Amino acid sequence: MTSNSPIPPTLRNLIRDGLARADRFASKSASQVARLRTTGGNSKPLSARTLRRHFLTLPGVLIVLWIYTLYWGERSVFSKSIPECQWENWESWPADANPHRVVFVADPQLVDPHTYPGRPWPLSTLTIKYTDRYLERNYRKIRWDLVPDSVIFLGDLFDGGREWATSESESPEAQYHRYKSQYWLGEYDRFAKIFFDLPVQVSSGSNRRDDACNLLASLPGNHDLGFGIGIQEPVRGRFNAYFGESNRIDILGNHTFISVDTVSLSAKDDDQAREREDLWGPPMEFLDTVKSMIGKSVQRETSWRFNGTLPTTRFRHELVETEQLAISKLFNDAPSSPWEGSVFPSVLLSHVPLYRPPGTPCGPLREKWPPSSPPKGQSEPLANDERNAIAVQRGYQYQNVLTPETSKKITGSIGTLKYAFSGDDHDYCEVVHRGYQSSGSGIREITVKSLSLAMGIRRPGFVMASLWNPVDETGAPLSSAKDFSTQQTMQTQLCLLPDQLGVFIRYGILFVFTVLLLTISAAHTAFFSSRTDASRDMPLLPITNISSSAENEKAELSQFRNHRNPSSNESSSSQTSTSEARNKLWERTQTARTRSSSPIGGYGLPPSRQTYTPPLIDHAGTYAVESNLNHSYYPSHQGYRSIARRRQGLGLFLYEIRMGFAKVGVVLLWYTYLLWNG
Structure with missing residues (x-):
């Protein structure tokens, strides 16, 4: 076929397809071309050696270590602490018992400007965020994993609640005058988001939703109101308006819970008690009538539970015509008779603990001051242990225990009292x-x-x-023992939460370890390494196994020619082997280093009459690919090599430090996700 003959249709189709493939190949970005050269021109994954070179580096190992440590500190320690306290692990009731389960929460004391008044920003803001997150995480685990029937707060809901002004009062301390009543409302909203606005869930293994839980948060502490005559009446009125009456009786699990506002009652012990009867008057009046109210509460509970009715009220429940109102007797002449049945076991709730002699030990579960070691030869704990006891002392707006007079008034007014729960001390203490x-x-x-x-x-x-206290319709226990002083109706368990400070300490140790390793690595690269890792790992010349699109087209054309002209098989195979040889760089042999001489007059072959013109298919896609690849065979290393040539000594050291922290710093995204999502 001569050069001026028309192109066969088959060859025309091959040319069209080759040009289309060349255009698609040329449109790929330089990064894609570099990736193809790295992977050998196919879709196979990177080799194990390449993966090790990219990921088993110092920053890579540190990133993995940080990911594991952060997950442990923000997830694992929290998910393990609450399940260890499951009710079934320590309850010892009969198999058919259906106990009422209560969780007592003391002194959440939301951190505010009163907690750390001299702490600067942003440390103060971070302290508030972290403490709130800690409270929210643990309280959600309590509600969702333990699913208690009731949760009772024992006061000190806020830390500076007594200092925030109302519309009628302001803090006695001048430094808090700028915090108006709106600030307290913001703190109340903050408390509600942590403890009240809880997403509703159904506990696994239980058909009861966690929103069926009773919440009692009306007991105030000295940080909520103040203490004694230091309380301001508007501050107490605001607290009661939002959380409920402080002096109250609640029936839970056939037990009578009696809440007493002891921080207000303690004003009676002051020398100015007569002038502040508005403070101690309401709790004192409550104690004077508490015995009769206990009986009425038990009567109301048993009547409703067993009969579905309420005791006789003091007003008639009947319809009266308007014209008969003047002569009708609305008042019931037969008031309800006193309760003659049994009463439930009584439980006192007070923010301030009852009085005990100085040195009364608190037991082995006290964390900060564990029991002192007994003298040699004595196995029993000390009967008087000042170190392990709650100190009997008072100060500005606080008092560690109630006075003996106030304690006697409370216990004597209630009558038979078997249990008491208090807060204020921040540590565990158990006293009989x-x-x-x-x-x-x-x-x-x-x-x-x-x-x-x-x-x-x-x-x-x-x-x-x-x-667990099963009773009959008169309130008497179903068991043979009717004396509550000997019958056990309550079992308790202390549940400990994660050591957040210990978690922070581990974070700090790992941070120091990270800084040390990155510094040593940067110093080695800048001052002790003769050449960079990039230049050491890179070959002197680029090596590739990629076959260009044009070469593939020439191979197809050779097969087409061989099919049309079998006599050209020898030349085609020679061209094919030459094309394949282009894919690799071959080492020159010793004989190839000198130019060989040709015989005079050639090898006897007739001179060529035509000038060889490469077919059009040879040019398809060639120049587009070359133009895309000429700038660099190693785009990922080119910038580093130029920086390594420009920076030396201290400059390279600082650059390595900065790049190391930039790589490891990606774990901050992981930490942010863990911190704010659970």
Whole structure:
């Protein structure tokens, strides 16, 4: 076929397809071409050696270590602490028992400007965020994993609640005058988001939703109101308006819970008590009538539970015509008779613990001050241990324990009292009071740990109580023992929360370790390494196994020619082998280093009469690919090599430090996700 003959249709189709493939190949970006050269021109994954070179580096190892440590500190320690306290792990009721389960929470004390007044921004803001997150995480685990029937707060809901102004009062301390009533409302909203606005879930293995839980948060602490005569009446009125009446009676699990506002009642112990009867008057009036109210509460509970009705009220429930109102008797002449049945076991709720003699030990579960070692030869714990006890002292707006007079008034007014729960101390303390007339076999008082990580203890916690007291319609226990002083109706368990400070310490150790390793690596690269890793790993010349689109087209054309002209097989195979040889760089042999001489007159072959013109297919896609690849065979290393040539010594050291932290710093995204999503 001569050069001026028309192109056969088959060859025309090959040319058209080749040009189309060349255009598609030329449109690929330089990064895609570089990736193709790295992977050998196919879709096979990178080799194990390449993966090790890219990922088994110092920054890569540190990133993996940080990911594991952060997940442990933000997920694992929280997911393990609460399940260890499951009710079934420590309850010992009969198999058919259906106990009422209560969780006592003490002193959450939301951190605010009153907590750390001198702490600068942003440390103050971060402290608030972290403590709130700690409270929210643990409280959600309590509600969702333990699913208690009731949650009772024992005061000190806020840290500076007494300092924030109302419309009628302001803080006695001048430094807090700028915090108006709107600030307290913001703090209340913050408390509600943590403890009240909880997403509703159904506990696994239970058909009861966690929104069926009873919440009692009306008991105030000295950080909510103040203490004694330091309380301002508008501040107390605001607290009661949002959280409920402080002095109250609640029936839970056939037990009578009696809440007493002891921070207000303590104003009666002051020398100016007569002038502040508005403070101690309401709790004192409550104590004077508490016995009769206990009987009425038990009567109302049993009547409704067993009969579906309420006791007789003091007003008639009947329809009266308007014209008969003047002569009708709305008042019931037959008031409800006094309750003659049994009463439930009584439980005192007070923010401030009852009085005990100085040195009364709190037991082995006290964290900050564990029991002192007994003298040699003595196995029993010390009867008087100042180190392990709650200090009997008072100061500005606080008092560690109630006075003996106030404690006697409370216990004597309630009558038979077997259990008491208090807060304020922030650490655990368990004492059995035997010095009160109403104590019977003793009043077991538990001072509950703080739930907050900012209250001076490493392991915050809460107390779980399981109540089981089956009764008949008169309120009497179904068991043979009717004396509540000897019958056990409550079991308790202390549950500890994660040591957040310990988690932060581990983060700090790992951070120092990271800085040390990155510094050593940067110093080695800048001052002790003769050449960079990039230049050491890169070959002197680029090597590729990629076959260009044009070469593939020439191979197809050779096969087409061989099919049309079998006599040209030898030349075609020679061209094919030459094309394949282009894909690799061959080492020159010793004989190829000198030019060989040709015989004079050639090899006897006739001179060529035509000038060889490469077919059109040889040019398809060639120049587009070359133009895309001429700039660099190694785009990922080119910038580093130029920087390595420009920077030396200290400049290269600082550059390596900056790049190392930039790579490891991606774990901040992981930490942010863990921190704000669970």
